[in-house]
Structures are given as C-alpha cells and as structure tokens.
Amino acid sequence: MIKVLFFASYREQLNCNELVLSPEDQPPTLSALRGQLSEKGDDWREIMEDGRTLVALNKTMTRRDADLKDGDEVAFFPPVTGG
Amino acid sequence: MTAVHISVQTRDFDPAREQARLSDNAAVGGIVTFTGLVRDNNLDDNVSGLYLEHYPGMTESALQAIAEEASERWSLYGVSIIHRVGQLHPTDRIVFVGTASAHRQDAFAACDFIMDYLKTRAPFWKKETTPEGDRWIEERQSDKDAAQRWEDRCKVKR
Numbered sequence: 001m002i003k004v005l006f007f008a009s010y011r012e013q014l015n016c017n018e019l020v021l022s023p024e025d026q027p028p029t030l031s032a033l034r035g036q037l038s039e040k041g042d043d044w045r046e047i048m049e050d051g052r053t054l055v056a057l058n059k060t061m062t063r064r065d066a067d068l069k070d071g072d073e074v075a076f077f078p079p080v081t082g083g
Numbered sequence: 084m085t086a087v088h089i090s091v092q093t094r095d096f097d098p099a100r101e102q103a104r105l106s107d108n109a110a111v112g113g114i115v116t117f118t119g120l121v122r123d124n125n126l127d128d129n130v131s132g133l134y135l136e137h138y139p140g141m142t143e144s145a146l147q148a149i150a151e152e153a154s155e156r157w158s159l160y161g162v163s164i165i166h167r168v169g170q171l172h173p174t175d176r177i178v179f180v181g182t183a184s185a186h187r188q189d190a191f192a193a194c195d196f197i198m199d200y201l202k203t204r205a206p207f208w209k210k211e212t213t214p215e216g217d218r219w220i221e222e223r224q225s226d227k228d229a230a231q232r233w234e235d236r237c238k239v240k241r
Contacts, residue, residue: 005138007136007138007206007208008136008208008210008219009208009219052222056138056141056206059138059140059141059144060141060144061145061204075138075141075206077138077206077208078208078219078222079221079222080202080203080204080205080206080207080208080222081202081207081208081209081219081220081221081222081223082135082137082166082178082201082202082205082206082207082208082209083119083166083177083178083198083201083202083205083207083226
C-alpha cells in the first residue's frame with residue numbers, strides 16, 4: 001500500500017488528510033499518482049496541476065518524478081509559511 | 084563537531100535557557116539568537132490568533148537537514164532550532180534560532196541562513212484569525228528571494 005497525505009489548505013480544500021492506496025491501485029510513479037488523483041475531481045486536478053504544489057516522498061522534498069514502491073508515503077502540500 | 088538541538092513543540096520556550104545551552108563550550112566566542120513573535124496584524128488586518136500546522140516526522144528531519152547544511156557552510160559549535168506549533172496568539176514566541184561559533188561572523192551568517200531556509204524548506208503552515216475570518220498565509224516572494232541569495236553563493240567553508 002501507498003499512503004498519500006495532504007496538509008494545510010489542501011487538506012481543507014479536498015476534505016481529506018490521508019488516502020491509502022491498496023496494491024492493486026498503486027501507481028508506478030509520482031506522475032502517475034498525480035494523474036490518478038486528478039481524476040477524482042476538479043479540486044483534485046487543480047492541486048495536482050498547480051505548479052506551486054510541493055511533494056514529499058518518504059518525508060523528503062522531491063521535485064523529480066520518482067518510482068513508487070509498496071510502503072511509500074507521499075505528501076502533497078502548498079508552499080510552506082513557517083518561521 | 085556541531086551540537087544540534089531541534090525541537091517542534093506546542094509549549095513555550097525560554098530563550099535564556101537556549102542561550103545557556105549554546106554557551107556550554109569554552110571554545111565558543113559568540114552566540115547569535117533570533118526569536119520570532121506572533122504579530123497582531125498582517126496585510127493591514129488585525130490578527131487575533133495564529134494556528135501552526137506541521138508534518139510530524141518530516142518537519143524534524145527538515146530542521147535537522149537545515150542545521151547540518153549551516154554546519155557545513157560555517158564553523159559552528161552549536162545550533163538550536165525550536166519551532167512552536169498549534170494555536171498561538173499575538174506576543175507569543177513562535178520560533179527560536181541560535182548559533183554559536185568562535186567568531187561572530189559565522190554565527191550571524193548561519194542564523195540568518197537558517198531562518199531563510201526555515202521559511203522556505205520546513206513544512207510549517209500558518210493560518211491566521213482576522214475579523215474577516217480565518218485564512219491560510221500565502222508564501223511571500225521576499226522569503227523566496229531571501230533564501231535564493233544563499234543558493235547564489237558558493238558553498239565554501241571559511
């Protein structure tokens with residue numbers, strides 16, 4: 001399974017903080033995951049296609065497309081505003 | 084070897100205690116500290132509360148990575164980063180960064196660098212309460228520009 005997390009305004013916009021994808025629904029790559037989530041609706045597509053959306057794979061920020069494997073944790077979130 | 088102290092916490096912190104922690108090394112010649120506070124206004128609106136969300140697990144490792152990068156760029160004996168999360172109010176302390184080095188220049192530069200990177204690389208999000216309702220704070224171009232200036236410099240340890 002792959003765990004997908006959403007934070008801050010994205011969590012509220014999607015009314016979803018966590019999705020768990022079973023092995024049969026697991027996309028092979030991050031970009032395939034984005035495509036899969038985009039099909040869930042307009043709000044989802046808007047976030048997946050927003051160039052400002054940040055993505056972390058196993059708690060490390062990543063920009064590139066990456067292969068996904070069982071047990072991975074992917075997080076999508078808006079630009080950070082700490083400090 | 085740089086002693087690194089990282090904490091993401093809901094409770095308040097004591098800047099004097101953190102300064103004492105950084106002072107606990109006879110080789111230290113200077114300590115620079117920054118304490119960030121919650122302001123009562125933003126974008127010309129009154130702010131009565133600030134909620135801080137984070138990504139547990141990733142936040143701590145992101146802060147550790149920022150501290151380690153600072154330690155590679157400058158000669159530091161100690162780095163302390165504390166960031167509060169949860170519900171805060173104006174005048175509350177929200178963030179602390181402290182750096183200790185043999186000479187002041189390294190401590191000043193490292194503290195500045197850590198704050199800039201913290202604002203652009205650590206997964207924290209602020210939501211403020213105003214008379215018009217709650218709103219998530221948008222990223223600021225000035226924060227991105229401030230972080231970018233460190234990218235433009237060569238990474239040579241002095």
